[in-house]
Amino acid sequence: MTVILDDPVRALADYVSHDSVSADSCFASGVAAARDFACERLRELGFTVEIVKTPINPVVLATRGDPSWPHLVIYGHYDVQPPDPLDLWVSDPFEATVRDGRLYGRGAADNKGPQIVHMTALHRVLKENPDLPLRITYLIEGEEEIGSPSFRGFLEERKDSLLGELLLVSDTGSPGPDQLVVTTGLRGLTALEVKLFGPRQDLHSGVHGGALLNPLQALMKIGSSLHDDEGRVTVPGFYDAVVAPEQWEREELSRLPLTEDKYAEFLGIDEFSPPPGYSPLEAIRFCPTLEFNGVGGGYQGEGSKTVIPAEAFAKITCRLVPNQSSEDIANKVKAAVEQFCPSAIRCEVFVKGGGDPYVVIPPGKPGSSGSEPHLMKKAFDVAEGCIEGSFGTKPIYLREGGSIPIIRDLKEVAGLESLMIGLFTNEDNLHSPNESFDLEIMEKAISTFEAFFKQLAT
Amino acid sequence: MTVILDDPVRALADYVSHDSVSADSCFASGVAAARDFACERLRELGFTVEIVKTPINPVVLATRGDPSWPHLVIYGHYDVQPPDPLDLWVSDPFEATVRDGRLYGRGAADNKGPQIVHMTALHRVLKENPDLPLRITYLIEGEEEIGSPSFRGFLEERKDSLLGELLLVSDTGSPGPDQLVVTTGLRGLTALEVKLFGPRQDLHSGVHGGALLNPLQALMKIGSSLHDDEGRVTVPGFYDAVVAPEQWEREELSRLPLTEDKYAEFLGIDEFSPPPGYSPLEAIRFCPTLEFNGVGGGYQGEGSKTVIPAEAFAKITCRLVPNQSSEDIANKVKAAVEQFCPSAIRCEVFVKGGGDPYVVIPPGKPGSSGSEPHLMKKAFDVAEGCIEGSFGTKPIYLREGGSIPIIRDLKEVAGLESLMIGLFTNEDNLHSPNESFDLEIMEKAISTFEAFFKQLAT
Numbered sequence: 073m074t075v076i077l078d079d080p081v082r083a084l085a086d087y088v089s090h091d092s093v094s095a096d097s098c099f100a101s102g103v104a105a106a107r108d109f110a111c112e113r114l115r116e117l118g119f120t121v122e123i124v125k126t127p128i129n130p131v132v133l134a135t136r137g138d139p140s141w142p143h144l145v146i147y148g149h150y151d152v153q154p155p156d157p158l159d160l161w162v163s164d165p166f167e168a169t170v171r172d173g174r175l176y177g178r179g180a181a182d183n184k185g186p187q188i189v190h191m192t193a194l195h196r197v198l199k200e201n202p203d204l205p206l207r208i209t210y211l212i213e214g215e216e217e218i219g220s221p222s223f224r225g226f227l228e229e230r231k232d233s234l235l236g237e238l239l240l241v242s243d244t245g246s247p248g249p250d251q252l253v254v255t256t257g258l259r260g261l262t263a264l265e266v267k268l269f270g271p272r273q274d275l276h277s278g279v280h281g282g283a284l285l286n287p288l289q290a291l292m293k294i295g296s297s298l299h300d301d302e303g304r305v306t307v308p309g310f311y312d313a314v315v316a317p318e319q320w321e322r323e324e325l326s327r328l329p330l331t332e333d334k335y336a337e338f339l340g341i342d343e344f345s346p347p348p349g350y351s352p353l354e355a356i357r358f359c360p361t362l363e364f365n366g367v368g369g370g371y372q373g374e375g376s377k378t379v380i381p382a383e384a385f386a387k388i389t390c391r392l393v394p395n396q397s398s399e400d401i402a403n404k405v406k407a408a409v410e411q412f413c414p415s416a417i418r419c420e421v422f423v424k425g426g427g428d429p430y431v432v433i434p435p436g437k438p439g440s441s442g443s444e445p446h447l448m449k450k451a452f453d454v455a456e457g458c459i460e461g462s463f464g465t466k467p468i469y470l471r472e473g474g475s476i477p478i479i480r481d482l483k484e485v486a487g488l489e490s491l492m493i494g495l496f497t498n499e500d501n502l503h504s505p506n507e508s509f510d511l512e513i514m515e516k517a518i519s520t521f522e523a524f525f526k527q528l529a530t
Numbered sequence: 531m532t533v534i535l536d537d538p539v540r541a542l543a544d545y546v547s548h549d550s551v552s553a554d555s556c557f558a559s560g561v562a563a564a565r566d567f568a569c570e571r572l573r574e575l576g577f578t579v580e581i582v583k584t585p586i587n588p589v590v591l592a593t594r595g596d597p598s599w600p601h602l603v604i605y606g607h608y609d610v611q612p613p614d615p616l617d618l619w620v621s622d623p624f625e626a627t628v629r630d631g632r633l634y635g636r637g638a639a640d641n642k643g644p645q646i647v648h649m650t651a652l653h654r655v656l657k658e659n660p661d662l663p664l665r666i667t668y669l670i671e672g673e674e675e676i677g678s679p680s681f682r683g684f685l686e687e688r689k690d691s692l693l694g695e696l697l698l699v700s701d702t703g704s705p706g707p708d709q710l711v712v713t714t715g716l717r718g719l720t721a722l723e724v725k726l727f728g729p730r731q732d733l734h735s736g737v738h739g740g741a742l743l744n745p746l747q748a749l750m751k752i753g754s755s756l757h758d759d760e761g762r763v764t765v766p767g768f769y770d771a772v773v774a775p776e777q778w779e780r781e782e783l784s785r786l787p788l789t790e791d792k793y794a795e796f797l798g799i800d801e802f803s804p805p806p807g808y809s810p811l812e813a814i815r816f817c818p819t820l821e822f823n824g825v826g827g828g829y830q831g832e833g834s835k836t837v838i839p840a841e842a843f844a845k846i847t848c849r850l851v852p853n854q855s856s857e858d859i860a861n862k863v864k865a866a867v868e869q870f871c872p873s874a875i876r877c878e879v880f881v882k883g884g885g886d887p888y889v890v891i892p893p894g895k896p897g898s899s900g901s902e903p904h905l906m907k908k909a910f911d912v913a914e915g916c917i918e919g920s921f922g923t924k925p926i927y928l929r930e931g932g933s934i935p936i937i938r939d940l941k942e943v944a945g946l947e948s949l950m951i952g953l954f955t956n957e958d959n960l961h962s963p964n965e966s967f968d969l970e971i972m973e974k975a976i977s978t979f980e981a982f983f984k985q986l987a988t
Binding site: 344380 | 737747811822836
């Protein structure tokens with residue numbers, strides 16, 4: 073019998089064709105179709121599949137194997153980012169197209185391609201050995217791209233199904249087809265929105281200008297008070313809990329095949345601005361940030377409109393590193409904003425939530441406990457060998473700047489540490505037009521995971 | 531024969547219905563329709579109408595009477611401010627609605643209502659005496675709300691048509707229906723737009739945050755550097771040319787029937803923020819300002835999007851007092867912005883033009899020359915009597931915070947001093963949602979100008 077996973081490129085093209093955009097309810101049928109696709113593949117692999125309802129998009133929870141076997145949990149998400157701006161796509165975002173060794177389409181790399189890699193590898197292993205003595209629980213959610221709002225609730229309810237020894241995740245990045253990264257940490261996040269209120273309504277800046285404080289002027293004062301001239305965050309206590317990186321982490325980073333010049337070229341900037349004492353490539357991994365993601369107020373159109381606006385806003389997120397806490401930093405930023413706000417302006421600060429940072433020390437590295445579960449120790453060890461076997465070099469162990477709050481949640485609630493093997497690259501254009509997945513990485517990664525699953529079960 | 535000006539409220543409603551927003555080229559047809567409306571009324575009044583092309587919106591230039599008669603020039607503008615934010619309007623901004631003695635609509639007070647006042651008064655006087663021995667030239671432009679960029683060119687070309695003895699303008703404010711103001715000065719204006727450029731495109735703030743300077747962070751630094759904590763503008767040399775007000779000006783201001791408490795209540799603020807040494811009501815007349823009229827960058831929608839934006843902008847205007855120069859201040863602000871901009875960000879500052887401040891000393895007041903043209907002396911004298919006749923009190927002679935750059939241009943190029951009789955009030959919400967014109971003022975002002983035109987010609 074042939075199954076779709078016999079041809080992983082075709083399988084990925086199928087998966088991509090289901091436009092599973094979670095941010096927009098117009099795509100509800102695509103979301104359902106992508107979920108059905110994932111369930112079908114898992115059933116073909118012999119999994120018992122359950123669809124767990126949540127307030128928004130159900131979670132696929134599937135399992136195989138004897139409860140007495142070592143238990144690996146695998147995470148993925150079947151939802152994708154919105155495709156717009158559509159006019160910048162060379163080919164239809166939901167009609168997968170192969171060009172120059174890449175499969176183009178929304179979600180190809182984030183996260184459908186990596187899921188097809190895991191599933192294809194499993195398909196090959198299980199075809200040869202249907203009784204592979206490894207219990208596997210698949211957890212594929214449908215709200216990752218909107219911040220996983222239902223995930224914590226799902227987790228509290230179903231944590232008993234997830235009490236494994238390790239979580240396998242391929243939703244992080246690597247430098248390219250010759251070098252993979254095992255991600256050992258993710259920054260946390262805390263989001264806030266600042267709203268400032270001045271006069272009752274927008275005022276003529278000629279008739280009234282000079283009598284009152286402009287909310288935009290107050291916003292500038294507040295905003296500029298949050299960093300010093302060298303780029304350090306000046307919120308009192310912001311750095312109190314920060315733990316400096318280990319020496320081995322700096323050394324691993326030096327193995328990264330990316331020069332600062334290349335990185336600057338990729339970003340399109342002439343000058344980096346990391347905080348003092350850190351290189352730009354260190355700063356994005358080891359330093360917390362306070363970023364303005366959006367600022368606005370007053371006239372936004374063409375030309376000019378001479379108003380003193382009634383309101384102004386700033387959307388702020390902080391990226392957090394161990395051992396900062398999302399709640400603590402939110403409170404500190406809120407207090408600083410309120411303190412810096414001039415008395416003539418009314419200020420409201422809304423804490424929008426976030427998640428704490430996550431770090432896993434690979435077994436055997438300085439600082440590791442030595443008491444990790446057997447499957448976890450084995451998995452890190454086996455993964456290193458399998459990656460070297462397929463990609464020609466050992467993985468680099470690196471923390472990454474982004475945030476995947478559910479990784480931290482799975483540790484807190486189900487005690488799972490994560491083995492994160494990155495399969496997408498900067499060139500894959502995640503969240504941007506012309507997202508693609510590198511088929512060379514896909515092929516090498518399938519071999520890697522084929523060996524990985526086989527060795528893990530022996 | 532009935533004409534539209536027989537019913538001034540209907541005439542104003544018609545004029546308002548033409549959405550003549552000059553700031554946005556989408557409104558081109560409304561701009562043309564409002565211009566046509568003005569031309570039609572002037573033709574009905576017996577004027578010879580010429581439409582003078584300019585690079586953007588044509589100027590209406592219309593004349594009546596013998597070249598040997600005393601020559602009065604009347605100024606107005608047929609364009610209006612953008613209506614947004616639309617959701618704050620109680621009724622459609624371009625469908626005039628009368629409620630509680632006010633006509634609501636964009637442009638009702640600025641400047642269509644006052645134009646209908648002049649035209650209706652003239653209509654009544656000329657109906658009775660078609661040969662009124664007063665030469666009148668009407669000058670109605672269509673770019674006032676975008677800073678009159680074509681006006682100076684028009685003026686240089688057509689100044690021979692404008693060599694009168696006085697300019698009559700009703701595009702300034704008064705306290706209310708019981709007290710008019712004759713405006714004796716206007717602040718100048720200079721407008722700039724600051725654009726900041728960071729990375730090539732919006733970046734993921736997790737993956738890249740910490741490596742580079744966020745353009746919004748740079749904007750905050752630059753913006754906050756332009757004022758000190760007490761509200762003074764810190765641009766080097768900004769106050770160098772400022773002349774303090776005369777004693778009689780402060781005394782006239784004390785006649786203004788407006789307390790600071792009432793003014794604060796009107797603005798909807800708890801606290802004023804005038805620069806040190808000035809009351810709020812002095813500051814808006816006698817002090818220069820630097821205001822942010824619009825600031826933006828990054829994600830503007832609901833919720834959050836974790837980007838480091840590629841760009842940010844600030845729209846800035848300065849209000850200027852004698853003897854500051856628009857060009858000089860623009861250069862100083864531009865230099866300061868460029869100096870405060872961090873080197874990691876590319877900054878472009880566009881000077882958008884403006885105009886110098888204007889001051890006229892009423893004939894007979896301390897400091898006046900005594901050698902004013904006959905029609906000017908007579909007009910100030912007659913106006914005082916006619917205003918007292920209709921409104922019950924003599925006008926207050928006051929400088930005002932707004933800017934009408936062309937007033938200064940008309941003085942420089944055509945030698946015209948201005949008699950500015952204010953017909954709108956704070957309650958009219960100029961440049962804001964729910965702009966309106968007070969119909970009691972409209973009625974009293976029509977009587978005032980009916981008497982004024984009659985007496986001026988005898």
